[in-house]
Amino acid sequence: MPIREVTAVVKRKRVQDLPSHDRPREKLAAKGPASLSDLELVAVLLGSGTRGKGVLEVAADLLRRAGPRLDRLELPSLLGVDGVGRAKACQILAAFELARRHLSREPTGIREAKDALPYLDEIRDRKQEYFVCLSLSGANEVLQSRVVTVGLLDSSQVHPREVFADPLADRAASVIVAHNHPSGRLEPSAEDIALTERLAKAGELLGIRLLDHLIVTQRGYLSLKEAGRL
Numbered sequence: 001m002p003i004r005e006v007t008a009v010v011k012r013k014r015v016q017d018l019p020s021h022d023r024p025r026e027k028l029a030a031k032g033p034a035s036l037s038d039l040e041l042v043a044v045l046l047g048s049g050t051r052g053k054g055v056l057e058v059a060a061d062l063l064r065r066a067g068p069r070l071d072r073l074e075l076p077s078l079l080g081v082d083g084v085g086r087a088k089a090c091q092i093l094a095a096f097e098l099a100r101r102h103l104s105r106e107p108t109g110i111r112e113a114k115d116a117l118p119y120l121d122e123i124r125d126r127k128q129e130y131f132v133c134l135s136l137s138g139a140n141e142v143l144q145s146r147v148v149t150v151g152l153l154d155s156s157q158v159h160p161r162e163v164f165a166d167p168l169a170d171r172a173a174s175v176i177v178a179h180n181h182p183s184g185r186l187e188p189s190a191e192d193i194a195l196t197e198r199l200a201k202a203g204e205l206l207g208i209r210l211l212d213h214l215i216v217t218q219r220g221y222l223s224l225k226e227a228g229r230l
Helices: 003-010 024-031 038-046 055-066 075-079 086-103 113-119 159-170 188-204
Strands: 128-134 142-150 176-178 209-217 222-223
Touching: 024 038, 024 086, 024 176, 038 055, 038 086, 055 075, 075 086, 113 128, 113 209, 128 159, 142 159, 142 209, 159 188, 176 188
Parallel strands: 176 209
Antiparallel strands: 128 142, 128 176, 209 222
16 A cells, blocks of 8 residues: 555554554464565554554654665664654664574575566666665675665666765675666666766776666566676
């Protein structure tokens, strides 16, 4: 359910008003965590709301602030949500850090362009253009996947310093960049090709190789490296 629709629902209902089988914690216990929406999972982490503001409404506010990357929220941003105090913010940060540590124990190696696609599923059908960067180790294992910029429709202003800032901190050996085309067209634009050339040159100077630039849509993907444009 889109967050705007969820918000309309939570403003009318508190957890106490829901049937017991629809309450987040009870639902998790009966059906497992995979059955819960993002809103319900955040509500479970929060545990409770505040005076005059139910936990579902607090969770909806938090998700609105986070946008597509809840896992990238830091303590100051969490504390900026009305109803999220220091203890609750720390619970959320601890949950994501624990998940990151356990998931990173089995790093995924990138051998060809299609191996990167699971990291790009969430941007394929976006109505805005999302630019993503994967930091890779010397063994081509994914260290981190991050959204660098969010643009408007088919335009996105991307600067090399924004792309390489986090990979430098990750001590990455190489990167793969990718963006979606909301139009559904897989053909690279002149701007896409020019950006690829700029990033490749910047990567050479920084010692972080640009392995590929992928364009993704709901119907497929294009690798600029496989197309001979890198």
